[in-house]
């Protein structure tokens with residue numbers, strides 16, 4: 678795992694965008710895994726800028742979202758499909774319909790998970806997966822305690838995650854869904870490259886486990902230590918508990 682500590686979210690975004698730019702110049706039809714939440718927003722701004730400048734193109738890119746809330750209706754602003762459309766897909770030249778997510782509106786959620794895993798497998802999984810990290814150490818929405826080799830599944834959000842994400846729901850934790858569909862840790866690990874972004878002191882404990890802790894289901898992101906090509910981009914606040 679390569680760890681890079683930078684001063685600002687903009688520098689982190691620029692470094693992550695460089696990695697994506699280099700991938701797309703080698704492989705214009707790359708498969709890109711996308712994360713939601715606040716951590717990748719400066720990166721999506723930077724990718725939109727580079728696309729507008731003609732430096733990169735997403736014309737032939739296929740995208741796969743990490744996860745989706747269960748229980749939010751089509752078009753809900755915090756639905757991850759809506760989030761990704763607003764923050765990335767509509768701002769670059771990616772084809773409508775090229776960014777996929779698990780179908781959390783399906784009647785049979787287990788089947789929707791199996792279908793999504795099969796769709797990712799058919800695409801050869803991700804060339805590059807963008808990741809954030811939860812304060813409880815989740816990646817995707819793989820909350821603590823699950824198997825380290827899981828595939829796409831239904832997960833239950835922890836109180837910590839629902840409380841952290843209440844900021845997107847006018848501060849109302851009761852409005853934050855309790856369940857989600859998420860790529861499994863095993864699914865994420867199949868990506869050829871992982872790029873994780875973490876900023877702020879709220880992430881410091883999870884980052885310390887990720888970088889210096891034992892690999893354990895209690896801190897799901899630690900599985901990344903087994904990945905042959907993982908880049909961790911953090912700011913000084915997120916690095917503040919590193920030895």
Ligand code: F6R
Pocket residue numbers: 711712713714715716717743744808809810811812815816817818
């Ligand atoms: C988002 C996701 C989550 C977030 C994590 C951090 O698709 O899978 O793992 O990356 O909860 O969220 P932020 O960036 O909002 O702190």
